Amino acid sequence: MTAMEHLIVHNGDRIRATAQFVISPTGATTLHGQAAVPLTDPIACSDNLKVPVHGLIPSKLVDGGTTSGNYYGNATIIGTWSDGQIQIEQHLPPDFDAFFPASPATAPHTPAQLAPARAAVEALMRNTENGISMIGGGTGHNQIQVRLLIVTEPIYRRFEPIGSELVDLRPTIVPAPGG
Known part of the structure; x- marks a missing residue:
């Protein structure tokens, strides 16, 4: 196995992710991949770095806030990857690397x-x-x-x-x- 192969995620795999999560006013929830964002828009994220998630518990998010009607915060989650979406099974405090x-x-x-x-x-x-x-x-x-x-x-x-x-x-x- 190469140094990169252990990172491959297949459909149906259990995954772990530490990220920012955004809940829109409609209730749609997305994981936002790591990216540089402007200070004026803390939830800015291009569509190619967003993943729909299901089962997020908003009270488990830390460092949260609201902007333009969207609630956001950070967490580490364990879940299942399926067809480009994540079903969350467990919430943990975020473990961002400093x-x-x-x-x-x-x-x-x-x-x-x-x-x-x-x-x-x-x-x-x-x-x-x-x-x-x-x-x-x-x-x-x-x-x-x-x-x-x-x-x-x-x-x-x-x-x-x-x-x-x-x-x-x-x-x-x-x-x-x-x-």
Whole structure:
């Protein structure tokens, strides 16, 4: 198994996600993938980074607020991924990383080694269907860090040619421990 394969989510899998959740005035609830948002619109999120969720308990959200009639807050959830939606089974306090985890203590790849990988990831990012919200790293780092919504089998196949040794995928939705 490659360093990326353990991140693949299949239909019917139990998943874990730490994210912002938004409840619209109509009651529709969505998970918002990690993305930079303007201070004036804390729930701004492109459609390719939103996932419909069912079973959210609003009182379990932390750091919540209301904007334009939408209630929002953060949580970690365990649930089931099914046809592009999540059925929530468990709510937990959010476990957002304050900092990126430390990189392994190996010699970094050279800029020349990372440049083609970064260009390939940037090309994938231009296709909104891939759900990529941010990329980082590169010069002076071991890998290109990629923030994305979820790794499904088709998305994994798009990253596979780039190489798991050059790409550090950091999806919002991941397989839950213990399956």
